[in-house]
Each structure stands twice: as C-alpha cells, then as structure tokens.
Amino acid sequence: GAGVSQTPSNKVTEKGKYVELRCDPISGHTALYWYRQSLGQGPEFLIYFQGTGAADDSGLPNDRFFAVRPEGSVSTLKIQRTERGDSAVYLCASSLFGDRNYEQYFGPGTRLTVT
Amino acid sequence: GQQVMQIPQYQHVQEGEDFTTYCNSSTTLSNIQWYKQRPGGHPVFLIQLVKSGEVKKQKRLTFQFGEAKKNSSLHITATQTTDVGTYFCAGLKAAGNKLTFGGGTRVLVKP
Numbered sequence: 210g211a212g213v214s215q216t217p218s219n220k221v222t223e224k225g226k227y228v229e230l231r232c233d234p235i236s237g238h239t240a241l242y243w244y245r246q247s248l249g250q251g252p253e254f255l256i257y258f259q260g261t262g263a264a265d266d267s268g269l270p271n272d273r274f275f276a277v278r279p280e281g282s283v284s285t286l287k288i289q290r291t292e293r294g295d296s297a298v299y300l301c302a303s304s305l306f307g308d309r310n311y312e313q314y315f316g317p318g319t320r321l322t323v324t
Numbered sequence: 325g326q327q328v329m330q331i332p333q334y335q336h337v338q339e340g341e342d343f344t345t346y347c348n349s350s351t352t353l354s355n356i357q358w359y360k361q362r363p364g365g366h367p368v369f370l371i372q373l374v375k376s377g378e379v380k381k382q383k384r385l386t387f388q389f390g391e392a393k394k395n396s397s398l399h400i401t402a403t404q405t406t407d408v409g410t411y412f413c414a415g416l417k418a419a420g421n422k423l424t425f426g427g428g429t430r431v432l433v434k435p
Contacts, residue, residue, distance in 0.1 A: 240421070251328075251412050251425030252367060265422055300366060312357065312369035313423070 213316035221322045230286040230319045234303030244300040291323045330426035337403045345429040347396040347413035354418045362409040
C-alpha cells in the first residue's frame with residue numbers, strides 16, 4: 210500500500226514568510242510524528258499526535274511552530290515568521306498505534322530553505 | 325535532557341570486512357530502535373530491542389541491547405556496497421512516545 214507522503218518535497222521561502230507543510234500518513238495509522246533533520250544530524254522530535262490531539266509537543270522549538278491534525282489523518286506543520294535557522298528537512302512519520310512498541314514509517318520529507 | 329550518542333560518526337569499511345557501531349544513552353531506556361537512511365532517502369526501521377541484554381539478528385546484522393539498557397550496538401559482517409548509508413539508533417524512555425535519535429554513523433564501503 211501507499212506509504213507516508215509529504216508535500217511539497219521542496220519549499221523555498223523568504224525570511225519572515227509563513228509556510229505550511231503537509232503530511233499524509235499511512236491509512237489507518239493513529240499515531241503521527243513530526244521531526245526536523247538538519248544536515249549531518251539525526252532526526253529531532255518536534256511533536257506527536259495520537260488521533261486528533263497533540264499528545265506531546267515538547268519538541269516544538271518556539272511559538273512560531275504549530276501543528277494540527279483536525280480529522281486524525283492528515284497533519285499540517287505551520288511555521289510563522291520563518292528564520293534562516295528553520296532551514297532543514299522536515300520529516301513526518303506514522304505508526305499503527307500510539308503504543309510505544311510500534312515501528313515508525315517515515316515519509317520522504319520536505320526540504321525547507323529559508324533565504 | 326536525554327542524550328543519545330553514536331560512535332563512530334564515520335565508518336569507512338572495505339567490502340567484505342566486519343564493523344561495529346555503538347550507541348550510548350545518558351539515561352536508562354525502555355527500548356531502542358535502529359533505523360537506516362540511505363543517501364538522499366528517509367529513515368527506514370530496522371529493528372527494536374526491548375529486553376536487557378537482548379540480541380537480535382537480521383541476516384548479516386546483529387543488534388544488541390546492553391544489560392543496563394543504556395547502550396546498544398550494531399555489528400555488520402561481510403560488509404556489502406548495499407550497506408552504505410547512515411545508521412541511527414533511537415531511544416525511548418519509560419514514559420512517553422518521544423524517540424531521541426543519535427547523530428548516526430555514516431558508513432562508506434570501499435569496493
């Protein structure tokens with residue numbers, strides 16, 4: 210079946226602009242995760258959704274970052290007033306349940322470049 | 325906060341040789357997962373270890389979880405060019421679903 214999909218694959222924006230990144234998880238997966246990966250680094254946890262609710266948003270770096278998952282499927286990561294330091298690959302992952310023992314399936318990521 | 329460190333950062337291996345990469349956590353983990361990321365790709369789940377001292381094998385890959393559940397290792401035998409990529413360990417603490425990834429070991433294979 211289809212894997213996790215993310216759009217756009219690449220996004221170039223100017224400093225100070227607003228961006229939205231979209232994630233379509235695997236159908237039926239209840240848990241959804243957002244990560245940020247900088248060049249040469251491991252993925253850094255941002256937020257975890259169980260269903261529609263954000264169960265853990267402790268990784269969001271500041272209040273410019275916000276994510277929603279209104280119907281428990283598709284999720285959108287929103288970044289306001291983008292800064293050059295926000296440039297990274299934003300990865301989305303989903304797992305069958307929010308149970309801790311389930312593997313996470315990653316999408317291809319959105320490469321965000323802030324100029 | 326919790327930190328997960330991986331060594332070495334880079335591993336240059338002659339095709340056919342063996343190597344080991346290590347993962348160390350600053351705190352005791354509930355379980356640990358390993359992922360592989362090919363150049364230009366996204367992380368792909370390899371395995372999860374849950375029990376203290378657990379050892380699991382996948383063909384030429386052997387994964388081990390330390391007795392204290394603070395470290396883990398991945399050993400690859402008879403390295404092949406298909407093993408090229410970055411191997412990440414990711415730890416899960418006793419509470420919550422937050423995976424903390426290490427910095428990865430980048431493996432390059434010399435034919």
